[in-house]
Amino acid sequence: MIAYGDLLPIALDAVGRAATFMRRQAPVTSTSKGDRDLVSEVDYAIERDLRSFLRNATPGIAFLGEEEGVSGTGELQWTLDPVDGTINFVRGIPLCGISLGLLHGVRPVLGVVDLPFLGARYWAAEGCGAIRNGQLVKVSDTTSLREAVVGIGDFAVGADAANKNRTRLALMAQLTETVQRVRMSGSAAVDLVWLAEGKIDAAITLSNHPWDMTAGVAIAREAGAVVLDSSGADYTSKSMTTLAITPGLAGQMLPHVRDAETAAIQR
Incomplete structure (x- = not known):
């Protein structure tokens, strides 16, 4: 059985690299990649850096990035949105971040999300609970x-x-x-x-x-x-x-x- 939690330190390191870069590079220039859809140079830079970092750190795990697709094959696959909320990022709206997940087949089993401009990092691995900045989090108990x-x-x-x-x-x-x-x-x-x-x-x-x-x-x-x-x-x-x-x-x-x-x- 795979201990997904053992991969969390690597994922946290990867996202930490990306968050530091994202904070230092705003504001950015951007180009169109379709009807009313933008991509920035920060998207590409983060994706290329994390693809290389994770290939070296976890050579047996495939990688899927939003901007440049799949590299590698296997049952496990990293998935990355290098800047989730690119239009917010380009406009200086702080609701944006890095989203790095791990699929085992078709099942999400690990995730790290960093919101650099809100000072919040969230992470979880299957069976390990969900954490925000070191503190356990839970969904609401709303019933209405x-x-x-x-x-x-x-x-x-x-x-x-x-x-x-x-x-x-x-x-x-x-x-x-x-x-x-x-x-x-x-x-x-x-x-x-x-x-x-x-x-x-x-x-x-x-x-x-x-x-x-x-x-x-x-x-x-x-x-x-x-x-x-x-x-x-x-x-x-x-x-x-x-x-x-x-x-x-x-x-x-x-x-x-x-x-x-x-x-x-x-x-």
């Missing part, structure tokens, strides 16, 4: 949707954005009539770690990229969150959506997502 604060992932851009956003708009319309507040931070990593420490009660992303989700899902699960896709099945890296929810709300939240998907199809 009317008391819930819900984080929603960004609206889609690029190809077929209008169709994809129908579901998001339908879900937003439902939730604004039901929950206490809806929030959109612009960073999946921020949403998931804030869920892990009880700042919000659900983090809903109607898409799924392993570099965005792996680290935050691992942390949220270790903090006690239920993480599903919209079918109600346990989340994996192959899921179409990412629904991370405090346990007392999971059964109440899932029908809203399904209703929004149905409403979007019928439009």
Whole structure:
């Protein structure tokens, strides 16, 4: 059996390197990589540095980066979003960070998220609990949707954005009539770690990229969150959506997502 916690010191070192670089390099220049989507030179620099660092430190583990794809093969794979929330970063909004996760097959088993401009680092490995700056964190005990604060992932851009956003708009319309507040931070990593420490009660992303989700899902699960896709099945890296929810709300939240998907199809 693999002791995922043994890899945490390496992951923490890697993310520490990236966080130091990120703090020193702002503000940045950026270029377009698609419709209303940006990438900065810091994204590329961090990804290249951590790809090299982790290849040397863990040569048997593959690597997937958002900007330059896969290197290596194997059952274990590091996943990296070098700057999660690039547009926030470029604009000087502090809701951004580094998200480094580990997949075992399709299952998130380790995560480190550093938010350099908020002074917060979160980490977890399967079976080891979730930590923020050295202190154990847990999800909220909220059980009423009317008391819930819900984080929603960004609206889609690029190809077929209008169709994809129908579901998001339908879900937003439902939730604004039901929950206490809806929030959109612009960073999946921020949403998931804030869920892990009880700042919000659900983090809903109607898409799924392993570099965005792996680290935050691992942390949220270790903090006690239920993480599903919209079918109600346990989340994996192959899921179409990412629904991370405090346990007392999971059964109440899932029908809203399904209703929004149905409403979007019928439009």
